Amino acid sequence: MTDKLNDFGLIGLAVMGQNLVLNVESRGFHVSVYNRTAAVTDEFVAQHPGKRLTATHTLADFVQSLARPRKVMIMVKAGAAVDAVIEQLLPLLEADDIVIDGGNSLYTDTERRDAWLTPLGLRFIGAGVSGGEEGARKGPAIMPGGPASTWAVMQPIFESIAAVAEGQPCVRHIGPGGAGHYVKMIHNGIEYGDMQLICEAYHLMQSAGMATLEIAEVFNRWNEGELQSYLVQITGKALEQIDPETGRPIVELILDKAGQKGTGQWTLVNAAEQAVVISTINAAVEARVLSSQKAQRVAASQILQGPTTPWTGDQAARDALVAKIHDALYAAKVISYAQGLDLVRSMSAHKGWDIDLGGLASIWRGGCIIRARFLNHITDAYRTQPDLAHLMLAPYFAALLNRTQQAWREVVAHAVTQGIPVPAMSASLGYYDSLRTARLPANLLQAQRDFFGAHTYERIDKPAGQWFHTDWPEVVG
Template identity: 45%
Template structure:
């Protein structure tokens, strides 16, 4: 029997779709699931693609079915299950075989696994896959971290199954060990921010302008024809126009307002803070999901505190305010992307990854959840200046920020005066205001730190004197 080009373990929704994608693109694939029944069911339902699939019911049979050096995708729940599966695989593997974790792994786990295999003859790839079920089946964005040699072994297969943007494959080798999973983590952090910002705009339209879900869907549909064109705006329109088959109401109106999360947004925030990079839009989005989960507390608080006394939302000038909302969302998205790319740049320096920023923007243009028209502009900006300190100071984005600044201010101030929570939009505005101001207010913080803790400070005149004349205040610390 002809051996498979690649193997895959884990035939859940994502694993099954990825395996079918691999087979459909003409690659022979061996598949294994810890439940043989799941393997048999998957194979039985594969139809014409069965000719490219080798179903296996034991690990020994599975490994033997793959051409050496064997690349094996592990598509199971992240964390300990991946470590356990790797240990079960090891006895059957040979030198240069490659284990590939394609789940939503913490990049630190990926780095640990990579290091643990260094002297074993085996190697490891941490592979970020974005696009959900649909992407896995028909073409995801793929972010690869590992040795360059291991990448070359899987490049043909991964290129064949990836999404394509104007015939360019949305897959790339991004660097050693945890690079791929780190970039996927930040992708998800930007995704969190983007979704939160869209939800805040939805809240203004629903609770401020009193539009119905279908009416808001029409607004989003119009925006999707312009500079906000993106997958998330596209699906927001579809979600808002869908009706619940049980009640007949708009589907979104019968969904409980509690958002789940699996950890990648939180990891993005933690790593940003570890590296001293402000990622305030992502932080606001994670906090927003946490607050959403506290529904019982929120309902109790509303009974005690009531809703705030507010001013009326604009109604007589609805068209221009809708334009403001569109521009505000565009501006806020710029902040989220700028922060995400700044975190990746810091990580690239920290871990010596040499992350290719233009390439990352390119492979996000199709297949992934945050794909948008906007990424073409980011690609262009980083191609012209790959080492720029921040996206918002590139010529194209500096102009965009200045062009949308007034709209973002009006939307945030109007929402606040109307008692509507807009943490991500307001964090974006504050980020722009803090980043563009040459002299801020941290001099007072440094004075306070020196007063109570003798932490010292630098002087604007460069004089070599680093403590203030606080007198007895310093004694409180001693």
């Protein structure tokens, strides 16, 4: 222990926790660290001699080492582990101390913890942190929720450790209660959609006979243009990585069973509750689930038939297809972001959070997993029209979608005729076409509902809000 009380404390020294500690310390702050396994604490501090770090072996020592109001960040597995740490901290903390949950907690858990700690005089922040291990060390995007007064206390630390984009730190106060963890959940849902779309683009090129290293070159080239993004960048790097044991690209040796940690599923549940369509994200989550059914897919591949005529395009045809895939990927990626932001808009209105969508897009421009060049255009769209009803209707994005929609259709059609699954890309196109269709066949659906359940319907030739029922003919048999 040192005589000086430290500025910040962090509990949970897994990789993300360690990198956040080093980030905070590198900005001039003195940091206390605690891990349930004392050996992990000691090893971590020993590996960084000369740093402003204090190793503590009990939570009592950890709390006593911090200046008031104490700033305690918890970086443990979401769920019961967070509650357990808070339970142990409660007898040790004092009024106005700040507890920050920096994990991927469900926003409803954050709201419950806020309601638990506030009457005890403690201040609670649910902070979404995105950027992975590298972001945690060099600058993540941070999405803190909670009282504005608590944000004011944490602002100097959070702004100093966050990534910077366009000269601005990639952190801002999102809103009260669980707003911070909520938008991190939506960030992850968009991430699911984005990743699946990129994988579908890869699959399309692979099915056109392109070698893995050729596809890597395409993604590297795309990353220099309007598709520039962290996920496109790492895709190119992943595809060109060679396995030293076999000399083959490592992606060719990775089993095609995708994992997930729950945030995508949470997003789907919330969208259903809010009656907001997020078909791209839904397709991406389902694609991961289906990928995990490897044995069933292998068995089905021996029974179920697909197209019998493979594509035999020459190099010029392949180049043309790649150009169309570029446009289809760009358009569908916009849909993933648009759907996620539409859900944030709906939930913000429902909860009274008053989330600034332009401000949210601005902090996603750096540090986080979904950072992309076109987030500048998203930021501008909402700053120009703060009451924008839907991102797709902003002039820049409407023009982009109008420009790319034909190539997008041709890519989806090509995939269908070749039997290549593109669930997220086709779901995005279906959403686009549904949104731009002034009259959908829901009139027939309403007739069906009224036929079997007398649910009633409105008429186009009568004032809105008037409901009608038809005496339909009886059906026998």
